[in-house]
Every structure is written in structure tokens, then in C-alpha cells.
Amino acid sequence: MKLLVVGSGGREHAIAKKLLESKDVEKVFVAPGNDGMTLDGLELVNISISEHSKLIDFAKVNNIAWTFIGPDDALAAGIVDDFNQVGLKAFGPTKAAAELEWSKDFAKEIMVKYDVPTAAYGTFSDFEEAKAYIEEKGAPIVVKADGLALGKGVVVAETVEQAVEAAHEMLLDNKFGDSGARVVIEEFLDGEEFSLFAFVNGDKFYIMPTAQDHKRAYDGDKGPNTGGMGAYAPVPHLPESVVDTAVDTIVKPVLEGMIQEGCPYLGILYAGLILTADGPKVIEFNARFGDPETQIILPRLTSDFAQNITDILDSKEPNITWTDKGVTLGVVVASNGYPLDYEKGKPLPEKTAGDIITYYAGAKFVENSRALLSNGGRVYMLVTTADTVSAAQEKIYDQLKRQDTTGLFYRHDIGGKAL
Ligand code: AMP
Ligand code: GLY
Numbered sequence: 001m002k003l004l005v006v007g008s009g010g011r012e013h014a015i016a017k018k019l020l021e022s023k024d025v026e027k028v029f030v031a032p033g034n035d036g037m038t039l040d041g042l043e044l045v046n047i048s049i050s051e052h053s054k055l056i057d058f059a060k061v062n063n064i065a066w067t068f069i070g071p072d073d074a075l076a077a078g079i080v081d082d083f084n085q086v087g088l089k090a091f092g093p094t095k096a097a098a099e100l101e102w103s104k105d106f107a108k109e110i111m112v113k114y115d116v117p118t119a120a121y122g123t124f125s126d127f128e129e130a131k132a133y134i135e136e137k138g139a140p141i142v143v144k145a146d147g148l149a150l151g152k153g154v155v156v157a158e159t160v161e162q163a164v165e166a167a168h169e170m171l172l173d174n175k176f177g178d179s180g181a182r183v184v185i186e187e188f189l190d191g192e193e194f195s196l197f198a199f200v201n202g203d204k205f206y207i208m209p210t211a212q213d214h215k216r217a218y219d220g221d222k223g224p225n226t227g228g229m230g231a232y233a234p235v236p237h238l239p240e241s242v243v244d245t246a247v248d249t250i251v252k253p254v255l256e257g258m259i260q261e262g263c264p265y266l267g268i269l270y271a272g273l274i275l276t277a278d279g280p281k282v283i284e285f286n287a288r289f290g291d292p293e294t295q296i297i298l299p300r301l302t303s304d305f306a307q308n309i310t311d312i313l314d315s316k317e318p319n320i321t322w323t324d325k326g327v328t329l330g331v332v333v334a335s336n337g338y339p340l341d342y343e344k345g346k347p348l349p350e351k352t353a354g355d356i357i358t359y360y361a362g363a364k365f366v367e368n369s370r371a372l373l374s375n376g377g378r379v380y381m382l383v384t385t386a387d388t389v390s391a392a393q394e395k396i397y398d399q400l401k402r403q404d405t406t407g408l409f410y411r412h413d414i415g416g417k418a419l
Contacts, residue, residue, distance in 0.1 A: 002027045003306065004059055006049050006079065007070025008034050010332070010361040010381050011291035015068055016042045017359075018298045022306030029062070031055060036360020036372055036380065039351050049074045052082040059088055066091060066313055069267075072148055075287050076102040080267075089313050096263035098287035100254075104184045105146050107285050114257035116250050118282040121186035130167040133185055134160055140188035145170050147179030152225060152339070156188065189283065191276040192417065194235050195293055196246055198271075199320065201312045202264045203255050206320045209234040209300055210243060211293040212417065217339060219413045226339045227378060228292045230414030232329035232389060233300060237418055238275070246273060246280045254285070266312070295359045295383050296328045323385075327418075329392035330383035331400065333410045335362070338377035346407035348372040348380065356399050357383045379408060389415040 001024050005016040012030055017040050020028045030037055031045040038044060047054045049071060059067055069079055069092035078095035092098070099106045111118045119142070124130035134141055134157075143166040145153030153176050157163035163185070170180030197208040211233040217223035250271055258265045270286035270293075289297075298305070303321040311318035335342035344362070348371075351358045362376015382399055386392035393415050400410060 001025055001065040001306065002029070002063055004028075004045070004055070004062075004064045004067040005030045005033075005070060006055065006067060006074055008032050008049075008361075009070070009291050010359040010378065011289055011294040012070040013037050013040070013042075013359040013361070014295040014298045015070060015289065016040075018301065018305045019068070022304045025306045029058075029064070031058070034360050034363050034375070035365040036351075036358070036363035039360075049079070050077060052077070052079055055079070056083060056086055056088060059083070060086075065089070066309065068092070068309065070288065072098070072101055072286065072288050075267075076148060091309050091313060092267040093265055093287045094263065097258060097265045097267075099263070100258070100265075100269075100285040101287040102148050103146055104144050104284070105182060108184060110254060110257050110261070111282060114253040114260075116253050116257075116282060117279065119187040119189050121184055123182055123184050124167070125171065125182045127167060127171040130171060130183055130185060131164050134163045134167065137185075137187070139163060142186045142188055143167050143170070144184045144186065145176040145180035146182035146184055147176070149176045149179045152176075153179060154225065189274040189276050189281055191274045193272070193274050193283070194238060195290055196243065196251070196271045196273060197289065197293065197297060198251055198269045199308070199312055199318070200255060200265050200267060200269045201315060202266070203252075203259060205251055205255060205269070206318065207243070207247060207251070208297050209322055210238050211235065211290070211297055213290060213293055214411060214414055217334075217411075219411050224339055226334070228290065228332065229334065229411045230329075230331040230381075231290075231292045231296045232327055232392070232415045232418065233293070233296045234327065235418065236327060236389065242275060242280055246271065250280065250282055291361075292330055292332055292378075292381055295357075295381050296330045299328050299357065299383060299385060326385050326387045327389050327392055327415075328383060328385040329389060329396060329415050330359075330381050331396050331410050331414045332361075332378050332381045333400070333405060333408050334378045335374055335376070336407055336409055342377055343407060344373070344375050346374040347404070348374060349403035349405070352382060352399060355384055356395060359383060374408065389418040
């Protein structure tokens with residue numbers, strides 16, 4: 001069987017690499033992918049994620065069994081609907097189901113209607129009304145652009161002035177374009193953050209190991225929000241009972257709600273949660289795998305990944321199994337300056353061997369050579385599994401010390417909350 005993965009980052013590298021390990025898979029193509037992926041035998045297809053008809057033609061001509069959609073913007077643009085329309089299978093939610101991610105207001109309405117615990121909120125398109133709401137509620141308070149904003153459309157404001165300024169930038173200065181034409185303003189939730197992922201088909205779902213991302217750029221959760229600088233799974237200090245509560249109060253009702261609303265969910269559901277004093281509450285839903293969480297979750301999958309997805313797409317019961325051994329941890333290496341302006345073209349260290357995996361995100365071959373250069377904000381990620389978080393940290397940070405990371409940076413405290 002031949003498969004296609006849509007996307008180009010570390011997440012898609014991890015998805016495609018895992019699919020290629022499956023018994024019946026002969027080839028995995030990635031569109032557009034990045035050069036680093038070819039070191040793992042993946043084949044790149046030079047078509048961008050927005051060119052749906054070219055991707056469809058490619059899938060037809062190459063007899064692709066099904067296509068795995070990685071990124072949120074492709075889902076929001078209706079790529080799954082377009083594939084389905086011509087009779088092709090694609091793993092991911094339809095545009096209507098992906099609205100859980102592409103509109104924070106829609107997600108909030110669903111949560112309120114189906115009684116899913118989340119922060120109290122108001123939605124505004126008028127700046128004066130937003131300002132009045134912020135002044136009434138006080139700080140800390142959180143201001144979010146309604147639409148997709150590459151993880152940058154959220155301001156956790158410590159003062160009323162900061163919150164008003166954020167609302168001003170989104171509603172009046174158009175900082176996020178259409179994505180910020182409406183804002184969701186919500187209660188600040190205090191507690192530890194974690195991510196819960198599930199494979200989903202309608203009301204059937206299969207929970208993955210818990211994960212914790214590190215969204216701020218620098219050590220000690222300082223600096224700007226990024227796509228994610230490192231992660232580990234499972235989160236050892238998170239009691240099983242919290243996961244059970246999250247399943248019962250969050251995952252089940254939201255999936256039942258999506259069926260009631262006429263947009264049943266198929267794909268990966270990603271719940272971003274905060275464990276508050278009143279139990280887990282939702283800060284966001286995403287309609288896809290997380291990046292970098294995928295890179296530390298999928299190595300723990302012990303079943304045949306491609307077979308699992310085939311079964312879900314065929315509405316059969318998948319046999320999904322995970323290792324319960326130790327912890328898988330990964331550290332992202334990014335270009336100096338990320339998530340703001342950064343330089344490209346720095347030489348990258350050799351791909352690791354043995355039990356440390358290298359996943360590439362922004363990596364490109366030097367012309368006529370197999371040497372890689374940096375070509376994006378997040379560049380690569382090292383991932384390993386060990387008995388404990390500290391043992392995994394030691395392996396990764398030892399390796400990173402031996403690599404030349406000139407022009408690049410990484411956090412030194414990934415997994416620190418588990419120690
Ligand atoms: P999001 O893009 O919605 O994941 O938000 C980015 C980050 O802002 C999250 O990872 C949280 O750290 C923080 N955040 C979002 N919503 C809230 C909230 N209601 N209370 C506290 N922190 C939040
Ligand atoms: N790691 C955060 C995200 O994928 O949205």
C-alpha cells in the first residue's frame with residue numbers, strides 16, 4: 001500500500017516515518033515535506049498543502065490508499081471534503097468538524113451547549129464592548145483571536161491595560177487580519193497544562209498517552225509563545241483519575257455534541273487542558289496532531305499504525321496498543337530569533353543514530369549535496385525513550401552538547417515539571 005502525508009514539519013516527519021514502519025506499506029510520500037525526511041526513506045512531492053486538486057491528482061495517479069492530513073490550515077480549507085468528494089479517503093476532520101479548531105467561538109458554543117468544563121468567556125467584534133467586559137472582569141484575563149493565528153493569537157494579560165491593548169490590536173489594528181476580527185475573552189485558568197489526544201471516528205475514540213508541551217521560547221517558561229519547544233509523554237505526575245475525568249466530562253460529550261450538530265468528527269482530536277482546582281478544563285481544541293507532541297507520542301505506539309488508520313477509515317475496530325515503558329522526551333532545536341525574525345542556512349549536525357531519533361522540520365539540502373542547512377523557525381528535534389524523565393533528559397542534552405548548534409537554540413528544561 002502507498003500512502004500520502006500532507007504537511008512539512010516535524011509532526012509530519014513523525015507520522016510518515018511511523019507509517020513507513022507498518023507491515024503493508026511500501027512507500028510513504030510527503031507533500032511538500034522537507035529534505036531531512038528523505039534520510040528516513042520518505043519521498044517528497046513538490047505540491048503545496050493548498051493545492052488540493054494537484055494533491056488529488058497525485059493520489060489518483062499513484063494509487064494512494066489514503067492520505068493523512070497534518071496541518072490545521074489544510075483542514076480549515078476543506079481538504080478532507082475535497083478528497084472525499086472525488087471518492088478518495090483522507091484521515092482528518094471535514095471543514096465543518098474542524099471548526100472546533102478554526103473558530104474559538106464555535107468551540108466555546110459547543111462546550112457551553114454540551115456542558116464541557118471550560119473558562120467563562122465573552123465573544124466580541126466591537127472594541128468598546130470588549131473593553132467594557134475586560135474592565136468589568138479584571139485581570140488576569142485572556143484575549144484570543146477567534147480564528148487560526150499560528151498559535152500566536154493568544155494574550156494572557158496580567159493587567160487590564162495589557163488586555164485592552166491586545167483587544168485593540170486584534171479588533172482595531174487588524175493585527176491578525178480576519179482571524180482577529182472577533183475576539184474571545186476568557187477567564188484565566190490557574191493550573192498545570194497538559195494535552196490529551198485521541199483517534200476518533202464519530203462517537204468511538206481511542207485515547208493516547210498524556211503529553212506536556214513547552215510553549216514559551218526560553219527556559220523557565222519565559223519569552224514569547226511558540227509552536228512548542230519540546231514535550232514528553234506520558235506525564236508521570238498526572239493521576240489516571242484525571243484522564244478518566246477528562247474522558248468523561250470532555251472527550252465524550254464533545255464528540256456526541258459534534259454528532260448532534262450534524263458534523264461527526266473523524267481524525268485526531270487534540271484537547272489542550274488545564275488541571276484546575278475544580279478538575280480538568282479545556283483551553284482549546286485542535287483538529288489535528290500536535291507539533292511537537294506527535295514526535296514523542298508516536299514512538300510509543302506498538303501497534304501497526306497504518307493498519308490502525310485503515311481500520312478507523314473503514315469504521316472497523318482498530319487494535320491500538322502503546323508501550324507502558326518509561327518516558328519519551330524530545331527537545332526542539334530552533335533558529336536564533338524564533339518565533340520572531342530568524343536567519344536560515346546554518347549547517348545542521350548529522351542525523352543521530354541508535355536510540356535517539358532526529359525529526360526534521362525546517363531543513364534543506366545544500367545544492368548538489370546531502371548536507372542539511374536550517375530552513376525554518378523550528379529546525380529539528382531530538383527524541384528518546386528512557387526509564388525516567390531525568391534519564392531521558394540526560395541522553396538528549398548530552399547529545400545536544402556534542403552537536404554544533406551555532407545559530408540555533410533550544411530549551412534546557414524540557415520535562416522539568418515532572419522532576
Ligand atoms: P492556545 O493557543 O489557546 O493554546 O493558548 C496559548 C497558551 O495560552 C496556552 O498554552 C496557555 O498557556 C495559555 N492560555 C490559553 N487560555 C488560557 C486560559 N483561559 N487561562 C490560562 N492560560 C491560558
Ligand atoms: N504543540 C502545540 C500545537 O501543536 O498546537
